[in-house]
Amino acid sequence: MSHNSFGHLFRITTWGESHGPAIGCVVDGCPSNIPITENEIQTFLDQRKPGQSRFTTQRQEADKVKILSGVFDNEAGEQVTTGTPISLLIENTDQRSKDYGDIKDKYRPGHADFTYIEKYGIRDYRGGGRSSARETAMRVAAGAIARKVVPGMKVRAGLVQVGPHQINRDNWDWDEIGNNPFFCPDKDSVEPWADYLDGVRKSGSSIGAVIEVIAEGVPAGLGAPVYGKLDQDIASAMMSINAVKGVEIGAGFEAAAFSGEENADEMRAGKAGSNEAAQFLSNHAGGILGGISSGQPIVARFVVKPTSSILTPRKTVDRSGQDTEIMTKGRHDPCVGIRAVPVGEAMMALVLADHYLRHRGQQG
């Protein structure tokens, strides 16, 4: 019931504000004897780190993670989880003592400034405080552990749309993801996207994006009717990421225009000699039927709205309720969707690790 926790058997609790001394995460319920090191977690954090290209914010954060508890050397001298809570911490290093005057007293349209005040009557306005996407660093860190909980599982994601520009899915190549600053799986989209985003950046504007996350090697049987559905928890996970406004599973909104014949994934006998119970001839279901995984790849997509921190003045009100205008100064992020890619992966891994343990609990 905690507002800042996610998951049930595999559960994370995050804390920290953008410009406080540190941010952190407690991972509870992780099985013991899973090898994990700070370096391993750091690899994923580095993918999300700001300032990696001209297309993301220039904020400089080392984002060095420390493990403060829950690990110990096993008899082979390897650092492994002990089954007790794993505390992860990242110190905030780039807290410039800048003048927050403007955002201190004015609500940025499209931000949580107004609603935090409505709810709490107070807010840490420095860099967005708790509502800052900085919190997602801890999701990525925790996700690095979650990935190791489900044996054989592989979670990957890519950017499939930037502004109005979708990838050509025929070109999908996972190996391309690491070759461009967009996590784009379509080689042919990289150059046009770079040109397009340069325009967005130079005009001081911003643009939305769509991310697709795919988990392979997920055993059939994860998830549970009726309010513990796997797709329900994935929707919850993705929608909890800052700036996300929509989530789809498999065919998603396209399914509205499908006929029953087109939509239902037909089945054939599993491959001889495999332990597959069946093969599916398509995957409109995104790997989930009745809220339970089918053994097919789990496929989810989510949309990230454009940041409203833009260089054009916008109408707003101040804390005293007067009309005014606001314009973002300083660091600017033309497409926040890019850095949401590793976050989407992490959330998928967290959901699946939790459901893996939940299923094992109920069904053994």
Next chain:
Amino acid sequence: MSHNSFGHLFRITTWGESHGPAIGCVVDGCPSNIPITENEIQTFLDQRKPGQSRFTTQRQEADKVKILSGVFDNEAGEQVTTGTPISLLIENTDQRSKDYGDIKDKYRPGHADFTYIEKYGIRDYRGGGRSSARETAMRVAAGAIARKVVPGMKVRAGLVQVGPHQINRDNWDWDEIGNNPFFCPDKDSVEPWADYLDGVRKSGSSIGAVIEVIAEGVPAGLGAPVYGKLDQDIASAMMSINAVKGVEIGAGFEAAAFSGEENADEMRAGKAGSNEAAQFLSNHAGGILGGISSGQPIVARFVVKPTSSILTPRKTVDRSGQDTEIMTKGRHDPCVGIRAVPVGEAMMALVLADHYLRHRGQQG
């Protein structure tokens, strides 16, 4: 952590299979002294009831709800909630002793038959058992109570797309919803939809749909960062409805192609004399900023895939793992999205009632 419960402070637990003796729901955490009667709940159930038009399944269920606990007459002789759990029960009356032979041993593509067996090793195959949309009757019943928890709140929904045919949003008229069998707010879409769906029905096929749910009168401040976001819980709620494959808040997937200037809802001073803290000049955010309600209407949409119970044979496998074909016999539902409209309303009401109590708990 219960698989069949939804909500935290206002919490429902549903039970029952499609062809068992009854289905039911326990509503826990409802504040006391809220007037409620079986008739009031029945009004909402009747909207969802099958067999209301030729466009939905002809299954005949009286769907008469009984309240078995949690209410008592107050001193004015009015039946009110007592603060203890409210047990709701609907007896299943249309359990024809038909031959289930085919679906007993074959997996219907697009259904949960296969995944239930993979998870549990056994399933009540009669009418889909627990995976049947019959469970949603209890959501509607519980939703009727939830609606009364948030003072001044109004939750309504309509069908905005059937197959490829979207409504003309300029025609939106809430009063039309009750005048047609589709819960369609656009008068001009009714006739074309009826023609279109007659074609679908006669061909033994089925089609998807999109539902839009709007909650008005929701106070600012509901929801909580970071994993108790209001939009997150709405996404979870809608995705938990049978056959839903996608959820959007406000501008949703359209936001991918928006610029920051277009997307962020600008603000002006609240109306003089009102208790509004601010006015918004648009509502792309769907009434939620940073996971917290802004006071604007909450807007969500979800897509319902076409049912795979169609009159055309489809490839599948049987329990012994052999290739075979299956074709649905008997009652057939050309557009299951229609009956999802009152279910979407109910889920929205449940999320908001829960967050209303959660907010009151934390912030008073």
Next chain:
Amino acid sequence: MSHNSFGHLFRITTWGESHGPAIGCVVDGCPSNIPITENEIQTFLDQRKPGQSRFTTQRQEADKVKILSGVFDNEAGEQVTTGTPISLLIENTDQRSKDYGDIKDKYRPGHADFTYIEKYGIRDYRGGGRSSARETAMRVAAGAIARKVVPGMKVRAGLVQVGPHQINRDNWDWDEIGNNPFFCPDKDSVEPWADYLDGVRKSGSSIGAVIEVIAEGVPAGLGAPVYGKLDQDIASAMMSINAVKGVEIGAGFEAAAFSGEENADEMRAGKAGSNEAAQFLSNHAGGILGGISSGQPIVARFVVKPTSSILTPRKTVDRSGQDTEIMTKGRHDPCVGIRAVPVGEAMMALVLADHYLRHRGQQG
């Protein structure tokens, strides 16, 4: 977080008032393929049933349980759990239309009448409503299922003290439990207790009691630090039973006067050929170390206060806040602790079933 649910992975939600149409329970999270019948559950309910002897209330309730969902015949024709929620229901048959005038407007000292009004502003005063020990019937019913979840586990309980009269523990004989109306394991205590309780009964008074519950065959490793301790959850379970005012594990309060030498259970190597990791030379810990089961029998005790429904007038106030007196009329229960014995067993089984699944979830 639900107020009327208990457990996490194996979770029950109960509902119903003493004099409403029925009481019930939803068991969620039960593994599939566990054989269970109404008769099997009934056996345990019959142990708790009122009116079994002159020492318990003469209320006549058939207490016939019905299973409304969550079971199905497996291929061998045996009724088994399906993994979906199991709904249990008992109709209330002895709702005499008696005059509730007195308890309607006066608060019975030692009862929940006053606090329910303070909390909810309304209460179902008929027979105690939701605060009636009648609710414990559903615990016993759910416990009958929980017992089957942990392989090889045996949960038994006995009355070890009535008023000031403790059993002689040297006489402990489980076989005696079924031979007397007190669930007393000490043959020599039966007659003196009967005489003593006849005196209490005839004087219209009541008396407290202590129950001891022992679970054998519980594997080592159940429970979890730091807030999921097995003894913590047992304490919570027992204290949730009506009229319970104290709970002990193992040596309990006696441990205050123990020295470290006396208290700590020394260990020796496990028996050769067994799969025991160790043997303990005593069991002051009650089978739990650091919140985790050690493989020894789990031992808990709880005290049940005397009912305040007695035939002597007591000072109280009425709803208008005026001083008055109240005296219980009608059926009278000299020692409510007797019927708490099967309830204590059930709660122990519920805690252990939940922790068995939780442990399997985390550690496999």
Next chain:
Amino acid sequence: MSHNSFGHLFRITTWGESHGPAIGCVVDGCPSNIPITENEIQTFLDQRKPGQSRFTTQRQEADKVKILSGVFDNEAGEQVTTGTPISLLIENTDQRSKDYGDIKDKYRPGHADFTYIEKYGIRDYRGGGRSSARETAMRVAAGAIARKVVPGMKVRAGLVQVGPHQINRDNWDWDEIGNNPFFCPDKDSVEPWADYLDGVRKSGSSIGAVIEVIAEGVPAGLGAPVYGKLDQDIASAMMSINAVKGVEIGAGFEAAAFSGEENADEMRAGKAGSNEAAQFLSNHAGGILGGISSGQPIVARFVVKPTSSILTPRKTVDRSGQDTEIMTKGRHDPCVGIRAVPVGEAMMALVLADHYLRHRGQQG
């Protein structure tokens, strides 16, 4: 469902091992605008700090708490909570690089060494790791915040029994608590206890104790039937403290021998001009009826067993399953119950803060 979290609306999650780099706690769900400083929390931590007298362990820990998130200066320049998670951290400073050889490979009787290995297959053996009572420092820190959530509430505790020696309750004087190293409210017990404990200490032995916790100023109406009872959650809270083996509310185990006449607290009209609904003529119920607070002081007692870290060799087994002996070296704690006093207070405050918010959520 998290194993290392406690509470629902007011919820703490603790982490950290005795000899890791730090221990910490995340407090989630705290209302905003509550003034809180590190110094205020430190005051309570200092009460629990080791090495305060010769009767507790000589381990030297500064136990300096840092607040890492969830607070901000309000417009008056006062540091207050913001409604977001409060992260508390204490660095471990006394991690001597001592030889852990003995406890590394042998199980200390009465400790969690054996059960951690049975559960997790690995353990951080340094100083008990996660099972160390060091974790309770974080409870005390979180409790300092919880105390401020319920307006007017005062939570105090004292040691009422050491070994076989109980206080004389007629001498109860809260002001004495701070005047002696035992938190003893009875002046006349201090000297005899000091003599007695010197004997225990010199013989290298240890002894148990009983703590009584009293909360005053708790409004009527907190708690909830049936599995959210206030006494149930207090029992859970106290039993979660290291080495606790029993919990009582009000008259507790004494109630077994009470008659109904003696036990039930009679009532009279509330004082004229007060807002009390009623006065009680006694408090055997410990301030809780039917699981709900009555407005009387909440009274709980718990027993702490003697530590098994003693200077006499005890029989045990080693990790390879062989018989051996073990003797604690180094710092030794003759009566761990003493330092449990502030921990008991903290747990009481945590339960009441949570129930205060839960009640406000449901009933407004």
